[in-house]
Amino acid sequence: METVLVDTCVWYALFDSRDQYYARAYEEAELFELLTVVVPWPTAYETLRTKFVRKSYELQQFERFLKRPNVEFISDEPFRESAFNISLETSLRRGRPLSMVDCLIRTILDDLDTKINYLATFNRSDFIDVCVSNRVALLFDEIP
Secondary structure, three states: OOEEEEOHHHHHHHHOOOOOOHHHHHHHHHHHHOOEEEEEHHHHHHHOOHHHHOOHHHHHHHHHHHOOOOEEEEOOHHHHHHHHHHHHHHHHOOOOOOOHHHHHHHHHHHOOOOOOOEEEOOOHHHHHHHHHHOOOEEOOOOOO
16 A cells, blocks of 8 residues: 655644645545555654644544554654754754754655655645655645
């Protein structure tokens, strides 16, 4: 089965009806039933922030999704140090601020041993270069 790595912004869009991208995410949510959904632990941490966990209905929906048999959590340990260094380097010295979680996603996409076919994100500009170089298709994209 092909794999999709999901950026945090897509989790919010899928499970928070007040999110600006909710309609778009909802329209394409069925794609996740056809793929193995790869969840790096830091994206779960980032999603389960205080504001989100106070919304019990949304949190229950997210929990049900994450317990599907086609959802696979992956450890960030092999990528953690590199993501840390890249985030500092790009943000401080290269004039391109990238969060550590975004750098982690980028590092996973670059890893030849981790097979990712698709990236679901609304932040195309943060990932387009690494997706193109690794032949990873974008499922979601920025909305004009």
